Amino acid sequence: MSADQQTGAPLVEVEGVTLRFKGVTAINQVSFTVGQRELFAVIGPNGAGKTSIFNVLSGVYRPQEGSVRFLGEDVLGQRPHAIAARGMARTFQNIELFENLTVIDNLMLGRAHRVRYGVLSAALWFGRARNSELTDRAAVEDIVDFLELASYRGMPVGLLPYGIQKRVELGRALAMEPKLLLLDEPVAGMNLEETEDMARFILDIRDELEISMIMIEHDMGLVMDLADRIMVVDFGVPITTGVPADVQRNPDVIRAYLGQDHDTGGRRSAGGSPPTTGTSPTTGTSPTTGTEPVGTGATAARTTGETT
């Protein structure tokens, strides 16, 4: 599907990954590939295992089964900083910045894996250490410009407003000069204006910096507008992967988000064809029609759907 999006070899190949915590299967047989310059979105209800997928990719969790290939190399079992050094950067759902440090220092830390000087050179602040610091600073200032953070440069990030902190975290990931960027809910908790800013930055990252991205997001409007392809996960199981328009019409996706309708749900899945506005058997109780995008109110609707 949508092979035109992918040029050249895929950047990431995830193959049959299963992650269990004792009895709980957090991720079950997840497979997907992300191509060059692709914006790949992962969506799913809360607790579906989206962030666990990120944790597997970046090496924080080690899955029981499956393989993860990044840039053609098996990265499963490598330590997180080693995977980061290969070019995988990440932002977190709940901001994970070094809050006592300034914006500049946070961004400089993004370049930690590029630092080639040792403690002795650092102790003298001479030659290699000094040059390296100056080059890194220049690179970091480019990102400050790119993300319009100039006025917050010298401030400890703990003092900054939420939206700016999110942006600093994105900046720290960009400072790593990654080939793949993992964005975990980049606009969670943001107002419309901040969301639009972030959307603009995400598009700029893809189009100007040409960095592939995997994005987890609950803001369906944002996901449907930005993503090239979407994977939907529910209870750790991938339901479908496809372009936004297809995903929106997929009955399994609708069921995952809105719950099973006891009157019509069985018939729909038995039919196998995605319902459209014209042909879908409307019952009046179901809040969905096929073409209606899965909206932000979906989670609330899902709970009511389950209780009926």
Add this chain to the structure above:
Amino acid sequence: MTATQRPVRDPAAGTPAAAAPSATPAPARARRPRGRPAMYTGYAQNMALLNTGGKKAGVLVLFVVALLLPFLLQDDLLRLLATGAVLAIGAIGLNLVTGYAGQVSLGHAVFLGIGAYTASVVSGDPEDESVYGFGITFLPVWLLAAGLVAALVGAIVSPLATRLRGLYLAIVTLGLVFIGEHVFREWDALTGGVGVGREGPTPELFGFDVGTRSEFFSADQQLYLLMLVMLVLFALVGRNIARSAVGRNFAAVRDRDIAAEVTGVDVRKAKRLAFVISGFYGGCAGALLYSINGYIDPGSFNVLLSVQFIAMILIGGAATISGSIMGAFFVALLPRLTRELPEYLPFLSSSPTETPNVFQFETFLYGILIVLFLILEPRGLFGLWVRARNYWKAWPFSY
């Protein structure tokens, strides 16, 4: 051509992010614009250690005062200041591991002990049958040996830090102090044994013994100047480590270790490095401390010494080099101040046999000061200084 060469030192000169005053490519104007002395035209200026006029002037004044002190103060006070300078070296070491890297270490006394004994073994008299000695009294040799051996012990201890954190690490490092105390008490050939002790290292530089009076200076004046130079060196190195990628990695590990790892920081390496550096500083401080005192008692390296170092960095300001120095001098001079108290507070006795006496008051004061600073100004003396500085920066406006 000098004007055009300047931007070469600034690798960002060509990037839009450069702090250059004008957007137009004007290499001839790369020098600071006239009338704007605080303008940075390159990251090298911005990232320099003394990057403002105020800092430059302040450090200069401080240095001149420090150099004049030997001629203004009595010898016993100078000795106290020399001790303070050495304690400051140790405090910087502890601050790097505890303040910057966030690994609480209550075992700093052990590093001091190891440094002190290594140095005195290297410098000790080989004729003396009762204790080890190699007779190399040249200061850089025994100082380096003391630092390296203590750093090695730091490296051996560091795996604990990669497996434990917070309170658990603190307790384990506390255990280290008890092991150290036991070894120092029992290993007579190294320490001379309880009640006997051994001589500290001899501070000899190019055939000149700093510890004995010379033609022009008293021993205490010389020791003060020596320790001042040492402090400046160690503080400079400490500051450079703190502001480089090494120190940034420490802070990242302290603030959020998982994020640090995903960002590309090798957390284990950072923790190991923190303990190694801290051990090196502790070892050097131990060696220098007993080259002032001249006599090492095996019972000196106990929990109280570790707690005093914790007090120094908490009172001075965690994760600051200048705070470590302020805290160390504060703790070093505190006994001297409390000794004066019986004159003003008649209920305090200066004799240790009566209660309440100044010695009890002193231990009480450590505790109360730590508590007060943690509640009122967690950034310590450094924080007070920042407040005062910011007030005068904005003066006469309130903000």
